Amino acid sequence: MPFRDLREFISQAEKYSKLRRVDHADPYLEIGGITEIAAGLPDVPALLFDNIKGFPRGYRVFTNPLMAPERAALALGIDPTLRPIDALRAWMKKRQGMKIQKPVSVKDGPFLENSFAGANVDLARLPAPVWHRKDGGPYIGSGSIVVMRDPDTGWINASIYRVQVHGRNRVTVQFDHMGRHGAIVAHKYWDAGKPCPVAVVNGDDPALFIAGMESLPAGYSEFDFAGAIREAPLEVCAGPHTGLPIPAHAEIVLEGELVPMSRETLPEGPFAEFLGYYAADRKPGPIMEVRAIHHRNDPILLGSPPLKPPRFHVGLPFRAGGIWANLEAGDIGDIAGVWQHVSSLMTVISLKQRYDGHAKRAALIAAGNVYMGRIVVVVDEDIDPSNMNDVLWAIATRCEPAESVDIVRNGWSSPLDPRIRQADKARGVASNSKMIIDATRPFAWRNEFPVPSALEPDEARAIEEKWLAVLKGSS
Ligand SMILES: Cc1cc2nc3c(=O)[nH]c(=O)nc-3n(C[C@H](O)[C@H](O)[C@H](O)COP(=O)(O)O)c2cc1C
Numbered sequence: 001m002p003f004r005d006l007r008e009f010i011s012q013a014e015k016y017s018k019l020r021r022v023d024h025a026d027p028y029l030e031i032g033g034i035t036e037i038a039a040g041l042p043d044v045p046a047l048l049f050d051n052i053k054g055f056p057r058g059y060r061v062f063t064n065p066l067m068a069p070e071r072a073a074l075a076l077g078i079d080p081t082l083r084p085i086d087a088l089r090a091w092m093k094k095r096q097g098m099k100i101q102k103p104v105s106v107k108d109g110p111f112l113e114n115s116f117a118g119a120n121v122d123l124a125r126l127p128a129p130v131w132h133r134k135d136g137g138p139y140i141g142s143g144s145i146v147v148m149r150d151p152d153t154g155w156i157n158a159s160i161y162r163v164q165v166h167g168r169n170r171v172t173v174q175f176d177h178m179g180r181h182g183a184i185v186a187h188k189y190w191d192a193g194k195p196c197p198v199a200v201v202n203g204d205d206p207a208l209f210i211a212g213m214e215s216l217p218a219g220y221s222e223f224d225f226a227g228a229i230r231e232a233p234l235e236v237c238a239g240p241h242t243g244l245p246i247p248a249h250a251e252i253v254l255e256g257e258l259v260p261m262s263r264e265t266l267p268e269g270p271f272a273e274f275l276g277y278y279a280a281d282r283k284p285g286p287i288m289e290v291r292a293i294h295h296r297n298d299p300i301l302l303g304s305p306p307l308k309p310p311r312f313h314v315g316l317p318f319r320a321g322g323i324w325a326n327l328e329a330g331d332i333g334d335i336a337g338v339w340q341h342v343s344s345l346m347t348v349i350s351l352k353q354r355y356d357g358h359a360k361r362a363a364l365i366a367a368g369n370v371y372m373g374r375i376v377v378v379v380d381e382d383i384d385p386s387n388m389n390d391v392l393w394a395i396a397t398r399c400e401p402a403e404s405v406d407i408v409r410n411g412w413s414s415p416l417d418p419r420i421r422q423a424d425k426a427r428g429v430a431s432n433s434k435m436i437i438d439a440t441r442p443f444a445w446r447n448e449f450p451v452p453s454a455l456e457p458d459e460a461r462a463i464e465e466k467w468l469a470v471l472k473g474s475s
């Protein structure tokens with residue numbers, strides 16, 4: 001079922017989830033505002049903007065690409081009709097057995113249908129949105145893939161770093177920290193006094209988006225991982241300016257060089273972050289001199305700006321899949337499911353308790369491994385961890401705060417954490433505490449616990465199968 005490109009993905013996605021076409025929106029704040037409102041609707045439509053204010057028809061922007069669970073499943077190569085918790089389980093299984101697929105080279109690519117080089121480079125040709133009102137400027141890259149080649153080994157790194165537009169032919173590429181693979185590779189060129197060849201790929205098979213945000217080890221190409229997700233290799237074509245391998249069916253590509261930061265920088269940001277705040281001020285960022293712009297006919301710019309939680313880039317919490325895999329690797333046993341809410345800031349584990357202490361054992365493993373989140377909840381197996389209402393019901397009825405809440409201090413967070421003071425960040429504080437909420441029935445007297453009145457999950461499924469169409473008015 002692999003898609004050749006973003007266009008094929010969009011037409012498939014339309015079969016399984018909502019797609020809305022929006023005309024005449026302004027790339028200055030309006031596309032961002034519409035994207036945010038749509039992301040808050042229950043069925044999270046994807047949006048395809050056309051006839052964008054100030055641009056010819058056909059120059060399109062596609063947002064909320066993977067926000068619905070169905071679209072996330074499609075991108076991961078998982079059956080989009082599965083219930084979200086089952087889709088996450090299927091992804092976890094797939095991820096464990098995946099085989100990498102190296103890209104194959106092709107001579108020509110549709111991304112070369114329109115090319116502008118040298119003096120003809122003008123980024124104003126493309127509808128880069130200003131997403132949020134305090135953003136430092138338009139961002140052409142909010143979900144684009146930054147491609148670089150390690151000069152020593154030839155390893156191709158291709159991950160997501162935001163890209164801000166500064167005039168006709170310059171952009172900045174933002175590394176959160178110097179441990180980012182892109183920063184490590186760039187420094188190898190810069191330390192030798194050379195600029196670093198780079199390509200920014202905007203809009204492609206969303207398997208590449210997933211690969212670009214996954215934590216993969218140095219030396220492991222995101223292109224190979226995307227091939228593994230697609231179960232077919234990516235087709236790449238050498239960029240005429242940099243020679244870098246570029247996905248042949250990409251929508252919009254910038255080629256150029258990253259200038260050594262010791263030579264020149266530009267003020268980058270601020271940019272709204274995924275926690276729903278501006279976490280950092282404008283900072284000096286590395287400049288990419290754009291030597292060439294290539295784009296397909298009627299190009300589609302992929303936009304995935306960070307939005308206020310719970311709106312998150314990907315509608316299946318695949319980091320929760322990582323915690324789930326940790327629990328299974330630790331042989332915790334009887335895990336019914338793991339989910340994350342509030343854009344991965346709240347983790348919920350559902351398990352069938354086998355012995356006293358089982359629930360806490362699982363919670364402590366999760367608390368040690370959740371990034372930035374402060375809340376870890378454990379519930380019994382009758383609670384679907386992806387259903388926030390059921391999780392809150394369990395907390396409100398099975399947890400006694402005076403007995404069932406623990407705090408773990410100095411856990412894993414990040415300088416993006418809004419609840420760490422600037423002065424503390426400046427002296428190196430980047431940790432937070434984790435609240436473990438045990439919302440399971442107390443093990444020792446679980447058999448005395450009042451019996452729930454609602455349908456059991458399989459009874460509910462059976463009723464849904466027989467009656468849901470009537471209730472929804474579709475038959
Ligand atoms: C939509 C989106 C935007 C992102 N923007 C940035 C960014 O601007 N800078 C950054 O360092 N990481 C950003 N990330 C996170 C990295 O893409 C992610 O951590 C990736 O695994 C890093 O790859 P690397 O290990 O090859 O450096 C973003 C992730 C997503 C999903």
Ligand SMILES: [Mn+2]
Binds near residue numbers: 157217220222
């Ligand atoms: Mn990488």
